[in-house]
Amino acid sequence: MLYLLAHLQVTSGHKHQVLESLDRLRTETLKEPGCIQYELLQDLPIELEGRNALSDNLILISEIWRSETDLHRHLEKEYMHVFQEQATEWITEIRLNTLSRACITPIA
Known part of the structure; x- marks a missing residue:
């Protein structure tokens, strides 16, 4: 399994537009065979010691994919290209992290 964490910094005043667009994207993405979450x-x-400063313009996307191949297929979908074109107006920064489970003992 592959975990993807996307950090989107949204232009002030456009968060609602971005969330609406991402919600439509979510609906389509969950139909893909390799998308688990x-x-x-x-x-x-929420006040917590060591917490980063509150960012009202930050959206995170947490995805789980069956494989790297499935993720790459997702990124080539037409609706992803449409979103990427729209996003240039609303999103100032995108940071992606690809992750795997961290464990000392192998998972059976």
């Missing part, structure tokens, strides 16, 4: 996340104003 797709969640949209946003910052909450």
Whole structure:
């Protein structure tokens, strides 16, 4: 399994537009055979020691994919290209992390 965490910094005043667009993207993405999970996340104003400063314009996308091949197929979908074209107006920065489970003992 492959975990993808996308950090999207949204232009001030466009968060609602981006969330609507991502919600449509989520619906399509979850239909893909290799997509196990797709969640949209946003910052909450909770006080915790060591917590990063609150960012009202930050959206995180947490995805789980069956394989790297499935993720690459997803990125080539027409609706992904359409979103990427639209996103240039609303999103100032995108950072991607690809992750795997961290464990000391192998998972059976």
